[in-house]
Amino acid sequence: MSKQLLQGNQAIVLGAEVAGLTFFAGYPITPASEILHNLVSRKKIKVLQMEDEISSLSAVIGASLAGLKSMTATSGPGFSLMQENIGLAHMMEVPLVIVNVQRVGPSTGMPTLPAQGDIMQCIYGSHGDYFPIVFYPNSVAELYTHTITAFNAAEESLSPVILLSDGYISHLYETIAPPGNFVIKNRERLPLGSGNRHFTGLSHDDSQPKTSDVDNYRRLIARLREKQLRIAGQYNYYEYIECPKKTDTLLISYGALSRVAYYFKNDFSLFRPILMFPVFDDLKRIASQYEKIIVMEMNTGQYAREIERLLHREVTLIPILGGRISLEEIKSVLSEVIKKC
Secondary structure, three states: OOOEEEEHHHHHHHHHHHHOOOEEEEOOOOOOHHHHHHHOOOOOOEEEEOOOHHHHHHHHHHHHHOOOOEEEEEOHHHHHHOHHHHHHHHHHOOOEEEEEEEEEOOOOOEEEEEOOOOHHHHHHOOOOOOOOEEEOOOOHHHHHHHHHHHHHHHHHHOOEEEEEEEHHHHHOEEEEOOOOOOOOOOOOOOOOOOOOOOOOOOOEOOOOEOOOOHHHHHHHHHHHHHHHHHHHHOOOOEEEEOOOOOOOEEEEOOHHHHHHHHHHOOOOEEEEEOEEEOOOOHHHHHHOOOOEEEEEEOOOOHHHHHHHHHHOOOOEEEEOOOOOOOHHHHHHHHHHHHHHO
16 A cells, blocks of 8 residues: 555544444544544445434444444543443443544543543443453554554454544654555454344343342453453553663653653663553563653553552652643653652
8 A cells, every 4th residue: 555644533544444344423522523524435434423422332332233343433521421331332242443532631621632631541431340452552653553453352352442542643644654464353243133142231141131140240250351351462562662771760651742752762761552451561571670660641640550550669650731742841850750769
């Protein structure tokens, strides 16, 4: 495929098309609206503008149950509205993709500015225990690639897979040469109406709801957890750049901020998760080589707290808030942080 100048949101659309998307339902919201706008022109994809984000994900769940590869796209406020249906889709084991282009919140916040404030909501937003697979690219090319990854992971795990972006990455224009040799995971599960398929948000076994069988529920949760970890392990993507000179500091960042972190690759070692969740032990192994762990993110420490929990050690947070990313500001803050560590 020839080189193309694409906006990040356009790359998501192109990747979804390659992955076999046939149904999209969504509601316009900055900075994700271009995904809906661009999909409308795809004749092979059924696109519905719904009245809100709750109905959008409901429609996507229904379309997926009917056998269609399905996706929705939103930003923080809409993602909040989807949480109940996200839990439902996990319990019913419905493969679909949710794109969340993050902006400054909470509430309406600052709609045109990027943030990374939905990290914890990805894994704890709905109630009960469930085990989401979450990806977060940092370039237009990666948005294309990992949109396909998200669809494949959804089909294999039979679960909602979340693709995170932010207002900078999704509105960034870059020239990319989309590779055309992807393995595409096709739908294997039969649609509703075929065989003896059933679906329910209740606790269940393979044949019927079981709402008071504690042992069955424990088996169900154990099976779902094992399945999600096994499939996610096949997509354990991350970037680790070892500093060329001796350093005792590992700088962790992701999404838009990780592009700024590259500036410091000759001073610190860098770690960038692409698979945000589940978090595997690769990070623990890499972090064990460093005395200081610094997490730089566009929130007040959502991923940093997860890293502390994983590593069982204190990490230093650099919060970049309000949607402004200034290299000079980050250089100044990072210099002060290193002095205090």
